[in-house]
Amino acid sequence: MEGIKMTAKSLALSVDQVTKTYGTAVALSGASLTVEPGEMVALIGASGSGKSTLLRLASGLVLADSGSGAIRLFGEKVQENGKLSARVRRARAKVGFIFQQFNLVTRASLYANAMLGSLGQIAPWRGITGSFPDDVRKRAMEALERVGVAGHAGKRAANLSGGQQQRGAIARALVQRAEAIFADEPIASLDPVSARRVMRLLAELNEQDGLTVVVTLHQVDYALKYCRRAVALKAGEIIYDGPISGLTRERLIEIYGDEYRDVMDEEPVRA
Template sequence: MITFENVSKVYPNGVKGLQNIDVTIEQGEFVAIIGLSGAGKSTFLRSINRLVPITEGDIRVDGKSVTKANKKELRLIRRQIGLISQSFNLVKRSTVQKNVLSGRLGYYGTWKSILGLFTKEDYERTKEALATVGLSDKLQTRSDQLSGGQQQRVSIARALVQQAPVILADEPVASLDPITTEKVMEDLKKINQEMGKTIVINLHSIPLARQYATRIIALKAGAIVFDGNAAALTDQRLEQIYGKAIFEEKAGEIDETERNSSF
């Protein structure tokens, strides 16, 4: 469970990244965060593991304060939170196996981490994670030899090996083609439904949010302006979130998606 209690974030230049956020995300939810660029989506997501420190309020994960945690406590909390980013964050010259195994580094001391002394169980976890995302045959492949979609699925496997109950995904499909996007989203849906992991994902695409999320939270100027399921996200609500001109563009995106899915 992730709890925001009166959370605000003001950047040094005066920009309000978050404004008085009070929200609880329950275990096992698939939550999509939507809104315009600059609405606060990444600030919201990255504040959960304190990659972005907040200015006011408190954020708790499984009852433990991320905001007030000391260095050791924060390290333990971050072990419970996987992160998938748009840029994949892989060591490109390393094998897929080594990149996935890096998800276990939080469980090792400094010297074992440096020397890469992983257990037999961790190697088995790596194989299982790669099988989950359909990349069993890429175990010893260098990561820079993979397509963008495959690299993103390696980063998903890394989060699985981490055994984190919470997975944060920051625009994970923004640079992928439509077919690969669907594969990655299906992987995340499978992980959510079959493993019970909580997924919090930033998305620019309204159709993807409607299709995959069990709950949608919309941000505007750092404040929550919508919190509900896909059925409640009406066109009128979307126009309020995005503004008329941008909503019409988004509506065209929705129409195009529905037209393509009919073939």
Template sequence: MTSEAVLQVQGASASFGARKALDGVSLSIGRGEMVALIGPSGSGKSTLLRALTGLTRIDAGEGRITAFGQTVQAGGKVSDQIRGVRARIGMVFQQFNLVGRLSLFSNVALGMLGRIAPLRGLLGLWPAAEKVAVMQALARVGVADQAGQRAQTLSGGQQQRGAIARALVQGAEVILADEPVASLDPVAGRRVMELLCDLNRDEGLSVVVSLHQVDYALRYCRRVIALKAGKVAYDGPSEGLDHAALIDIYGPEIEEVFWEGDRPQ
């Protein structure tokens, strides 16, 4: 881990009724890290990613979340400065969150709405420099040839690449990816993970990716954080997760979380 933390969570809990989705979670993500977030269904992975951007509010109390040294939320209240923090964090979701009837170009260009007048964006009146930036982002993720196609006509892998391009156009320094390959076939899933690794290595982006596929976490990420019942059950190098540790984390689910048979011994 680098010494500079871009995301920090201190004693954060998040409850939905009587159920605690997060239970006293503390962790730190360094600049330029590639981190996998794993754990069984209901362990708190999505809740944690959403809490990191203030989309899910943590419980009142001493819990605190910061990004780039600025408060995201604390004591159960989201910071008044949250918009500025969110502009530096790109969210990528399992279901892509693209507008199906709009072209891939327009979907990616929506990542600039925080930088241009809203009316211009809604009318698709993108300045020339921004148009160039969109096409560069599409080329970077390998789907520039599909720029004019409606998002709903594209494959899942192409749509997910478009969602990543939107985060690049946004100017994100951190990408939080919530199960980005869960809706994809293994080939498309590998390509998306390889793209995230490339952006981490070549662009220096910090990436936190939640994964149901443990073999992908071990293959592509140097660090793994495992949640179990809302608590951090493991936080360390991927090679430190042996089969016994994974059985302890997943229990009966262990047989469902490997796509390609890459199981630690």
């Protein structure tokens, strides 16, 4: 494929001139972005810069302003011109979305949550009655093992730690047979060890299984460590899109504002 421009069909994500306003607040402004299959991309930017909005638009949970271009997942249209596509379900089927608030059904077991990844593949009555086919049960257990939480399969999601829940959500994406995982702040509320586990798992799925990963991150350190490409938003505009090595000191100050200079230069309060 080298030297050949990838078509929208072969791209994991394509966002074409998309704007989203909430009242008078511009959350995303004429953003265009493409992600190729197999990439691991960090979406960074200060709080309120538009990272979550971009992922929500990609999932079809939020509609862009009219006049916006198309958003596609693996060539299938999610929305265009502020209208949901008729093929949105087909588009969504290829991506496991992990949003902080809506990750798991908290009253259900981790095992049941993982099986829910099969909803698009089985007869609706099976999902409603919870009578999942044997192959789904098997795949759910394998996925929980793969992400390292099989020992908690029978526990209610509500009774598990944030890190275990995040890994459960990743297992659900594996049962879904997702070709990509789009995760919104998957490590925001995790301790450093749990955060590292989740990021390593995403990186492993990217490297070993070829899953495309798009992940919003607050901590630049994790982006530098686990992602090869960064897309930085500022006030709804993409102001950097390139290799992670391009996140120089000056660029980070541009992304996070002048005060970030102090953050980088600050001495520890206690030695």
